[in-house]
Amino acid sequence: MSDLYFKLINTSLGQTAANTLGLPAPIPLRRLKRVDQPFIEGDVLLGAGGGGKLISEVGRILGASAATLYHASGDKRLVDSAKAGNRTKPMVLPLSKPGNFSALVFDASGIKTPGELSAIYQFFHASIKSLTQNGRVLVLGQPVKICRKPAHAAAQQALDGFVRSIAKEIGNKGATANLLRVTTGAQNNLNSSLRFFLSAKSAYVSGQVAQIDKSTSAAASNPVAPLTGKLALVTGAARGIGLAIAQTLSRDGATVIGVDLPAARQELQQQMQSLKGHALALDITEADTPQLIATFIEQHGGLDLLIHNAGLTRDKTLGNMPEQSWDAAIHVNLTAAMAITERIQRHELLHANGRIVCLSSVSGIAGNRGQSNYAAAKSGLIGYVQAEARQLKNGTTINAVAPGFIETKMTDAMPIAVREAGRRINSLSQGGQPVDVAETVSWFCSPGSGGLNGNVVRVCGQSLLGA
Structure with a gap:
């Protein structure tokens, strides 16, 4: 049975009623249409807190995508964002005019104290309103269990509450927010998860936390048909x-x-x-x-x-x-x-x-x-x-x-x-x-x-x- 409310609310009359009465107004979700569809397109803004351990690998992976990449600049708390690599262009925050970002990606793996969480505030406070419909927010952190100091554990655990809250704020755009916790030394295993969470394949996955540990697995040789021969x-x-x-x-x-x-x-x-x-x-x-x-x-x-x-x-x-x-x-x-x-x-x-x-x-x-x-x-x-x-x-x-x-x-x-x-x-x-x-x-x-x-x-x- 089709969702009649969803169909009605996405007509001009339904949108007017939703705005007037404060009704839920779900956005049609962007799902995969063809197997060779780029996993991410449009403008993507990258950021990192001090000591971010994953930003260079993120820049390398996304550098091979169809997206236009920018890295946050203009704030000393975000200076490590430039480590995303030479395939990115600097984007001064706060923005001088509204942007149009299909994804916001932030490396919080180097954040070790609650005070350093101000970097993630600064990045998203300046950019979240420029996220497009069906946009993606992805935060990368560390597993809390590997944090030896209480302050470090507190800062990394805070990412859970932050991401889940952001997901609820942007859901009315059909947008999602998720958190990847990456064990030290596991950055080489980031590719498949980065591609999944930034793509149309994760349209209905939001407010989730996944952990990536070290392994010896190799990337798929055929990104269009990665399970060939299985x-x-x-x-x-x-x-x-x-x-x-x-x-x-x-x-x-x-x-x-x-x-x-x-x-x-x-x-x-x-x-x-x-x-x-x-x-x-x-x-x-x-x-x-x-x-x-x-x-x-x-x-x-x-x-x-x-x-x-x-x-x-x-x-x-x-x-x-x-x-x-x-x-x-x-x-x-x-x-x-x-x-x-x-x-x-x-x-x-x-x-x-x-x-x-x-x-x-x-x-x-x-x-x-x-x-x-x-x-x-x-x-x-x-x-x-x-x-x-x-x-x-x-x-x-x-x-x-x-x-x-x-x-x-x-x-x-x-x-x-x-x-x-x-x-x-x-x-x-x-x-x-x-x-x-x-x-x-x-x-x-x-x-x-x-x-x-x-x-x-x-x-x-x-x-x-x-x-």
């Missing part, structure tokens, strides 16, 4: 988010094995055939399914990407929930994913530098009335991801994606009041699309994303639930 397995692939994931991984070069219930066999086969992939009609909760999957993977020479997307809801308040509804939600959403992963690992079928991505949910972070079973399972997946991340070897990573309100057949079936609330209670005032989740999964799967391990990123437009 074999991916996606559960729940016949429709909805799972199908979007399969389509996006295929677009990026992977061969996809789609898994779904026997009842969806015909639909699954049609979809996988269109992607030149493989269909496996299996119930993932059956005891023999993990071995059947492992055998199929072995016949194809091993797996590179494992995506646990299959999900199920059996909603009831706890006092009215039959035990079979509890068991079904736990088994489909949590236990089956663990069992399949364990069997693939036992047979050593996941190649070196493999990727595992689990689909959690905002419900697993914030909880949801009538979903104690589903929320418990999706929260359990987060715990599983974070524990498994500490044990994986050979460059393999595991991360979680937690969707919020995504426009699917399941959300179409919601009562209208619940559906409209789900769409509006986020900073972008609209529901996301299945492709938004799929793009985030593909980012985690990139060969250049080896520094991302144990992360949980919400695809929710910065939902107020669990914020």
Whole structure:
């Protein structure tokens, strides 16, 4: 079901009504239109606080883009912004006239005291009003856990509150703000994340924090099809988010094995055939399914990407929930994913530098009335991801994606009041699309994303639930 309010509010009459009555006025989000689309275009302003450790790498990466680059100048607190390199031009702050920036990128990795946070204030105070619709704000900092002094930890932790607040202020432009925490020595792993967060692929990802650690993974040799030669397995692939994931991984070069219930066999086969992939009609909760999957993977020479997307809801308040509804939600959403992963690992079928991505949910972070079973399972997946991340070897990573309100057949079936609330209670005032989740999964799967391990990123437009 389409969002009729969104369509109405983006007419001239609807815009007038929104301005007069103070109604939410969601902006159409810019999403990827073609595979060779530049990840960033237009004017981009770069800045850095004193001692910024990442600004030169940011300048190098963006220097190869289609964007016109500027670095902040005119304030001694921002003097290290010039380290962005000779591909950038100086831009004196405050601006003499309004700018038109498609992205604002600030390296806060060198900020060590609360007083030094004035640099980030100065940079964004002078530029934030010049951010375009569908613009991007990206702040880079350090993991708080590596900060030895309390003042250093306080300054770096402050970036979380700052970025999440900025995201709420610019959401009415369809713009996003996110924070990347980069471990010392991990700057070589910045490329894929910088490209993702500044691109149209991250349209519905805002107010999020991701951490990049050191790894030995290499950047993709083909930026248009970075997953070329990879074999991916996606559960729940016949429709909805799972199908979007399969389509996006295929677009990026992977061969996809789609898994779904026997009842969806015909639909699954049609979809996988269109992607030149493989269909496996299996119930993932059956005891023999993990071995059947492992055998199929072995016949194809091993797996590179494992995506646990299959999900199920059996909603009831706890006092009215039959035990079979509890068991079904736990088994489909949590236990089956663990069992399949364990069997693939036992047979050593996941190649070196493999990727595992689990689909959690905002419900697993914030909880949801009538979903104690589903929320418990999706929260359990987060715990599983974070524990498994500490044990994986050979460059393999595991991360979680937690969707919020995504426009699917399941959300179409919601009562209208619940559906409209789900769409509006986020900073972008609209529901996301299945492709938004799929793009985030593909980012985690990139060969250049080896520094991302144990992360949980919400695809929710910065939902107020669990914020």
